[in-house]
Amino acid sequence: MSASEAPIVKETKPMAKVVPLAIAPRSARDTNPFLKWIANLGSHILPPVITLLFLLVLWEIICSSPDASVPPPSRVVAETWELIVDPFYVGQGVDQGLFWHVLASLKRVALGYSLAAAAGIALGALVGRSEWAMRGLDPIFQVLRTVPPLAWLPLSLAAFKDGNPSAIFVIFITAIWPIIINTAVGIRNIPQDYQNVARVLRLNQFEYFTRIMLPAAAPYIFTGLRIGIGLSWLAIVAAEMLIGGVGIGFFIWDAWNSSRMSDIILALVYVGVVGFLLDRAIAAIARIVTRNTASN
């Protein structure tokens, strides 16, 4: 029986080899990393570049008349050329390069956001773990989170009597709600299986927190952190308009008061790009940290 099987196997082997030959040319192109990179670049970078160019041209046409209230892109570039080429310019008082304005804003965000992340995860863990903490705190959180960021500013100015800590507090109070709420949801959704494992092993509270709770809730926590960083950046620009000093928000307000429309437009580009990069940074950290937490 085995003797009669052997030839059949031998006959089918050459037929099977046809398949790798057929895909060989395609795999040669796929395996070249440079060509692949170029192809990838073309398909992902080209569409937004074309869209951007189209919008710029449209804007140029619409605002081309000399009495247009908003300057066209060509005039924006011409009028802000000094700011574009020298972002590291150091001058007197608030007369600084755009890099320093953005850096000042980022410093405030970093501080307020870090505090919000630490406090938010801790409070979220409490609310997620304890039924009573949830019943007591959740309604308060739900009301407070709807308060617009700037509405906190007068109160914090009264409390801190200084612009800078007030701005940091506004960041903190803006970013903390999504972090609390998402952490709590993540912890409430920890599968019963993991809890049973923890109970059989008799993990103590601290071990349970570090070994089970944080990793299991990490995807939720990072969702909260990502929403939080976006809100922080929204809030800082608005808060800085009111508190003054060095910062991209005040730069915009200052430009408005001196009717420098082109400066405002350039600053908006900076705000948008930095906000985008912040979001991407948190998303990248999330991807690294939670790459192994997908349940299976």
Add this chain to the structure above:
Amino acid sequence: MSKSYLALEQIDMVFSRDGTSTQVLKQVSLNIDKGEFISIIGHSGCGKSTLLNIVAGLTQATRGVVFLEGSVVDLPGPDRAVVFQNHSLLPWLTVYENVKLAVDKVFGRTKSRQERHDWTIRNLELVQMVHARDKRPSEISGGMKQRVGIARALAMEPKVLLLDEPFGALDALTRAHLQDQVMQIHAELANTVIMITHDVDEAVLLSDRIVMMTNGPAARIGEVLDVPLERPRRRVELVSDPTYLRCRSGVLKFLYERHRLMEAA
């Protein structure tokens, strides 16, 4: 008075929700000797998993007591390690780290770092999973995950090993392979084992005694069948063994003639 190694005495379990209460288990009593391999078999919904959870301490019985070596069981603990139906490995830890977590927790005070490492590897060797020690659960097959789950449970050196339908989600070939491994481990370590199953052949092949549950609500132990087969057992030889066939038909008759599940069509 002398109690057996593991004793379940008059276990009642009643679940109450929204004012209506359902009796799941009624007057379940069972004595298990050290080193015995017990299977609990019954139709789905008969409360066999609930019974296992009560022994594990994960669920509190409404009435009745579980004694292990004469002391009352009321909390979960590593002396009654559970192999969960869906393996329950922590996906953010590697195979090695999953077992190591249990080893560190149980032997953190009594064994040195090197000893704990060796013990972790030793248990992975028992289930032949050392080769995948640095893989994550998502990177290995269902059968492999279950083997790591068994290694984690064995690594706790439990007094009783509780298997909750451990092979239920696996294909027939993988299942047979794992059954052989469990038999081999049982022969080597002489653990006391309680296994929940709904597979008649699995129950007869592995067990010293088969506990057959009646249908719920208020499930009881209907019958306890001795399996007087010599060990080591080989599945191929047992296919035509008269004792094996007698036990098998005993369980089948209990499940499909006297306690047929009416609503299951």
